[in-house]
Amino acid sequence: xxxxxxxxxxxxxxxxxxxxxxxxxxxxxxxxxxxxxxxxxxxxxxxxxxxxxxxxxxxxxxxxxxxxxxxxxxxxxxxxxxxxxxxxxxxxxxxxxxxxxxxxxxxxxxxxxxxxxxxxxxxxxxxxxxxxxxxxxxxxxxxxxxxxxxxxxxxxxxxxxxxxxxxxxxxxxxxxxxxxxxxxxxxxxxxxxxxxxxxxxxxxxxxxxxxxxxxxxxxxxxxxxxxxxxx
Amino acid sequence: xxxxxxxxxxxxxxxxxxxxxxxxxxxxxxxxxxxxxxxxxxxxxxxxxxxxxxxxxxxxxxxxxxxxxxxxxxxxxxxxxxxxxxxxxxxxxxxxxxxxxxxxxxxxxxxxxxxxxxxxxxxxxxxxxxxxxxxxxxxxxxxxxxxxxxxxxxxxxxxxxxxxxxxxxxxxxxxxxxxxxxxxxxxxxxxxxxxxxxxxxxxxxxxxxxxxxxxxxxxxxxxxx
Numbered sequence: 001x002x003x004x005x006x007x008x009x010x011x012x013x014x015x016x017x018x019x020x021x022x023x024x025x026x027x028x029x030x031x032x033x034x035x036x037x038x039x040x041x042x043x044x045x046x047x048x049x050x051x052x053x054x055x056x057x058x059x060x061x062x063x064x065x066x067x068x069x070x071x072x073x074x075x076x077x078x079x080x081x082x083x084x085x086x087x088x089x090x091x092x093x094x095x096x097x098x099x100x101x102x103x104x105x106x107x108x109x110x111x112x113x114x115x116x117x118x119x120x121x122x123x124x125x126x127x128x129x130x131x132x133x134x135x136x137x138x139x140x141x142x143x144x145x146x147x148x149x150x151x152x153x154x155x156x157x158x159x160x161x162x163x164x165x166x167x168x169x170x171x172x173x174x175x176x177x178x179x180x181x182x183x184x185x186x187x188x189x190x191x192x193x194x195x196x197x198x199x200x201x202x203x204x205x206x207x208x209x210x211x212x213x214x215x216x217x218x219x220x221x222x223x224x225x226x227x228x229x230x231x
Numbered sequence: 232x233x234x235x236x237x238x239x240x241x242x243x244x245x246x247x248x249x250x251x252x253x254x255x256x257x258x259x260x261x262x263x264x265x266x267x268x269x270x271x272x273x274x275x276x277x278x279x280x281x282x283x284x285x286x287x288x289x290x291x292x293x294x295x296x297x298x299x300x301x302x303x304x305x306x307x308x309x310x311x312x313x314x315x316x317x318x319x320x321x322x323x324x325x326x327x328x329x330x331x332x333x334x335x336x337x338x339x340x341x342x343x344x345x346x347x348x349x350x351x352x353x354x355x356x357x358x359x360x361x362x363x364x365x366x367x368x369x370x371x372x373x374x375x376x377x378x379x380x381x382x383x384x385x386x387x388x389x390x391x392x393x394x395x396x397x398x399x400x401x402x403x404x405x406x407x408x409x410x411x412x413x414x415x416x417x418x419x420x421x422x423x424x425x426x427x428x429x430x431x432x433x434x435x436x437x438x439x440x441x442x443x444x445x446x447x448x449x450x451x452x453x454x455x456x
Contacts, residue, residue, distance in 0.1 A: 043320055045455070063233045067323040075314035081250045093242035094322035096234035122253075138318070 001048045002035055002201075009035040010201045013049075017179060019145070022172045024188035024209075025181040026217075027198035028225055033181035036198070037150045040179065041071050054145065067095070069146045070139030074154035076131040077138065080124035084115055084134050087123060088141055095142040109137040113167060129160025136167050147171055149180035153187065165191060185221055186214035197224045232323060239324040243332025247306065248339065257305055261298040261344045268294040269348060273355045287356050288416035292372065292409060294348060299341040299376050300398050303384040306337055311388045320454065330381060330450040338377040345369045364419050364432075371435040372412030378442040379405050385453050408442075411435045 002010040010032045017023055025033050038044040039051060042062040051058040056065045071077075078087050088106045097105070110116045113133040123131060132152060139147060149168070153161045168191060172178055182188050188195055189209050195217060197205040204224030209217070251257050272290040276283040310316040310333070319329050349360040349369070380401055387396040402409075411434040418428030 041321055043317060063323040066321055067232055069321065071317075071321050073314060073317070075317075077314045077318035079246065079250060079309075079315060080313065081254045082246070086249065090242060090246045091318070091322065094234060094239055094319065094324055096238065096323070 001046060002032075002039060002044070003047045008201050010039070010046075012202060015196065015203065015206075017177060019054075019177055020172075020175055021194060022168075022178045022192045023180070023194045023196060024192035025179060025196050025198060026183070026185065026188055026221060027181075027204075030200075031198040032201040033198055034150050037071070037148045037179065037181060041069055041148055042066050067142065068144050069148060070142070070144035071148045072132070072135050072139045072150070072152045074151045076123075076135045078123050078131060078134060081122060083120045083122055084110060084126075084137075085119045087134065088138060091138050091141055097142060105141070109140060110134075112140075112170075113137045114163070127160075128155050129157065129163065132156060132160065132164060133167065136164070136171075140171065145176060147176050147178045147180075149178065149182075151181055151183065153182060153184060161187070185217045189214050189217045197221055199224050234322065234324045234328075236325050236328050239322070239328035240331045240335065243319070243329060244335035244339075247333065247336030250309075251336070251340065257302045257340050258343055260305065261302045261340060262347055264301055265294045265298040265344050265348055266351065268297065269352055269355060283356060284358065284420075285417075287352065287358060287360075288413050288420060290356075291348065291352060291360075291416060292413050295341065295345050295369075295373065296376060296402070296405070296409065297398070298344045299337070299373070299380060300401065302340045302344075303337055303377075303380040304388070304394055304397055306333065306340070307381070307384040307388040308393065316454070326454060327447055327450045329454070330385070330446060333385075334377055334381045334446075337381050338374060341373045341377050342370065345373055358420060360420070362419060365416060368412055368415045368419065368432055368435065371432060371439055372408055375408035375412075375435065375439045375442055376401075376405055378439065378446055379408075382446040382450060382453060385450070407438050408435065411438065 001008065001012065013036070025036065027033050035044065039046055040053065042058050042065055045059050053065045054068055058065055079090070082090065085106060088109065092102055092106070107116065110119050113136055115130060115134055115137070118126065118130065123134065126134065152164060156164060165187065168178065180192065189212055192209055194206070194208050196203055197220065205220055207220070269290060272286070276286055320326065349365070353360045383401045383404070384397055387393045387400060390396055411431045415428060415431035415435065418431065
């Protein structure tokens with residue numbers, strides 16, 4: 001459970017995600033998606049209850065958990081006055097990555113996200129889509145097992161969104177566990193293997209996406225959110 | 232599992248210096264403000280030579296303090312506005328390493344402005360200000376301001392009125408530093424025997440240590456939501 005003052009953001013939430021799963025987190029604004037992701041990332045503490053990630057508990061073993069997590073937000077979490085390479089080198093230092101092989105790792109990631117040619121350009125000269133791709137590279141820098149994505153498609157055009165989808169598919173194929181909040185139901189159905197719909201801080205539905213198309217998911221979503229509104 | 236403390240502190244400070252060397256946003260704003268301030272004080276006190284000599288330490292410290300506040304606000308706003316504080320909080324580092332990294336950067340910027348002021352003020356006020364003891368007091372005083380300022384800026388930067396809130400919150404808390412620094416500077420400039428004023432730099436050392444310890448203990452609570 002998580003409350004802000006007297007306002008409950010998440011209540012009686014019980015969620016287990018298996019290693020290697022790709023789970024989409026849906027819900028209207030204020031339903032608790034970002035709060036849940038911040039709790040899982042160790043950026044916030046639950047008011048009550050327990051969180052265990054990969055055998056480590058939060059907040060007591062937060063450093064161990066943080067080493068396993070990469071996070072991408074709708075804010076890019078990058079320094080505009082540093083180049084793409086400098087940003088990654090800075091975060092590599094914070095994650096204590098060994099110096100040997102670091103240049104190869106950074107070059108490989110920049111290539112993976114299609115930014116090799118812009119490695120030494122300042123991030124402020126990048127388009128929103130390029131910044132978000134670099135943000136993915138930052139999140140993957142320390143080779144985390146878990147990716148937490150908080151509305152990563154916000155502000156991206158169709159091409160940039162498709163490129164981001166491809167990167168996420170690749171990250172999932174590499175065996176990473178992914179939890180992504182989004183408002184795009186079709187994208188959630190296409191990318192994720194399971195959908196969790198949050199409404200007013202509780203889980204309204206938790207269903208696999210196999211055999212579920214965008215329209216069915218939309219009907220499910222409307223059912224959950226309208227029930228919550230009626231309460 | 233955790234990144235070594237000094238490695239994280241060094242990385243954050245180095246990143247701030249690199250950004251500043253490239254953009255020159257902080258030091259140019261602080262330097263310009265400081266320069267304008269001492270010029271205005273110089274014109275205001277022009278008619279009375281004695282008042283000018285007596286006011287010099289006050290002018291120096293008021294200018295350093297307000298220029299530091301300007302830099303602190305911008306330095307922390309850069310982390311908060313672009314969400315970079317979250318990115319650092321996600322790393323497996325001691326959270327207090329963020330404080331010391333930011334402090335190191337802020338201290339360097341404030342000291343740079345202070346060191347720039349001394350020769351210019353020497354010319355404007357016709358008094359040699361570049362003296363070893365004055366440099367030591369400048370270092371100690373700036374450390375005190377930067378320490379308490381970095382912590383408080385981390386709090387006020389989350390508010391809408393951060394530009395105006397920081398000086399209101401910071402000045403009363405930093406008063407012991409300001410008082411000791413002004414008294415020590417006045418004594419140095421009036422060539423009073425060392426034993427009569429050495430207590431002021433000693434007080435500055437003690438206050439700096441207290442501020443560093445208190446900020447170290449409080450920082451984790453400050454960055455909690």
